[in-house]
Amino acid sequence: MQGTTPAAISVTGLCKSYGTKQVLDGVDLTVPAGAIYALLGPNGAGKTTMVHILSTLIRADGGEAAVGGFDVVGQADAVRGKIGLTGQFSAVDSLLTGEENLTLMGRLRHFPPDDIKRRTAELLDRFDLKEAARKPLATYSGGMQRRLDLAMTLMGDPDIIFLDEPTTGLDPRSRRTMWDIIRTLAAKGVTIFLTTQYLEEADQLADRIAVLDHGRIVAEGTPAELKRLVPGGHFRLTFGDLPALERAAVVLEPQSRDDDSLTLDVAGEDGVRALKDVLDRLERASVEVVDLSVHTPNLDDVFLALTGQAPTNPASTDRKDVLQ
Incomplete structure (x- = not known):
């Protein structure tokens, strides 16, 4: 961002290791407020580790990171008040209905009962879950559960949302529904930090893309800029x-x-x-x-040229989350 307004996310020299494995190795990146920023990379590149550090779930070994203008270590509570997180796997409680899941999230955030009721009704309507609101989650499709998961993330009306491979395992129609939701959020000024291995997803959604490989950012730019890096037209x-x-x-x-x-x-x-x-x-x-x-050239060509790997289908990949 220009001027005195802080970037939504600012990362300098971020490092993280698990034992002898260097997962992040001096990562620098800046995400402007209101942007959709995609982090691409093969399995084990460090994508989920990055999200966990920025959302205050784990600490980095070195470097600095600020989210919403707050330091992720020294001002972690302030960061948590600005963000929402939708992880790789659904966080919904399968024993509760959709309405009950949202209500529970509101209670965990200590919202007043009237606010919880109003916000729950708004989100159920917004995510086309009104008719299924009081049905058990066993009756929900994968796409419905993923929409509910994102609705729970929005219960606190965050300024910045982390989406860690949000459409993995969804059918094409549900995936495009999620894309529409993400675009709508960005249009309202919400900053989206997205990790994905679906290159079409990054191409369709992202204002800027960073390619992470072996713990380092190997390329960063708009989709068009990245495509120009690769010969082959x-x-x-x-x-x-x-x-x-x-x-x-x-x-x-x-x-x-x-x-x-x-x-x-x-x-x-x-x-x-x-x-x-x-x-x-x-x-x-x-x-x-x-x-x-x-x-x-498309982003598949870019991904292959920069990482030496063809993009994989996340739905069929056995991932070790803590090392991503």
């Missing part, structure tokens, strides 16, 4: 018959060729200038293009 050209494909291949020196689909992939790092050059060369050779598409 190309044009895919489709031709009407094999003779046209043959002539085009001689002229263009393609990266790859598929005779079955009559397509060539041609490097296109320079964007519009490169595309114009390709079309000019084909025109001079009297080769007609039937179809053309532009392909640019």
Whole structure:
């Protein structure tokens, strides 16, 4: 943030080890107020450890961190008053109804009974849980339980919310519902700190993304900035018959060729200038293009290039939370 207004989250030189394993190794990052900030990284990169430190659940071994303008160690109570946390696994009580879970959260925060009742009703309506409010959680789908979990996080109306892989295990429809909720919260000025291994999720939601690998931030920027770090943009050209494909291949020196689909992939790092050059060369050779598409690197390419690992499906991964 510019001027005298503090950043929502500020981290300098953060370090954390478990035994001989260095989980965080001098992490620096700044999250502006009102932003959606995504922390990406493979299993064991240190994502959950970062969330636990920033939400005052554990202490770092070194470095400094402030959340909402308060130090996470010396002013932990003040930090807790500013934040909400939705962890990797649902914190709802399966023996209670949705309404009872929210009421319990209000009581734990020592809210007046009238405030608890009003806030519970608002959140049940907001998260489309009104009809299921008094039903046992055994009747809730995974998406409903996750929405309830986030509703409980919002019981205290936090300024900053930590979401640790919030859509893991959800079906695509429930995932997109959660995305809509997250966008709505950010539009109202709530700061969202999101960890995820769903690269599409980070691409769709985040204003800025940091890639964490082996305890270090290896890249940080907007989704578009990160994509520009990775070469691989190309044009895919489709031709009407094999003779046209043959002539085009001689002229263009393609990266790859598929005779079955009559397509060539041609490097296109320079964007519009490169595309114009390709079309000019084909025109001079009297080769007609039937179809053309532009392909640019995505966050999967960025993730693979920066971490050396393909992104995994969190729903099918056996995670050790304390080391993430």
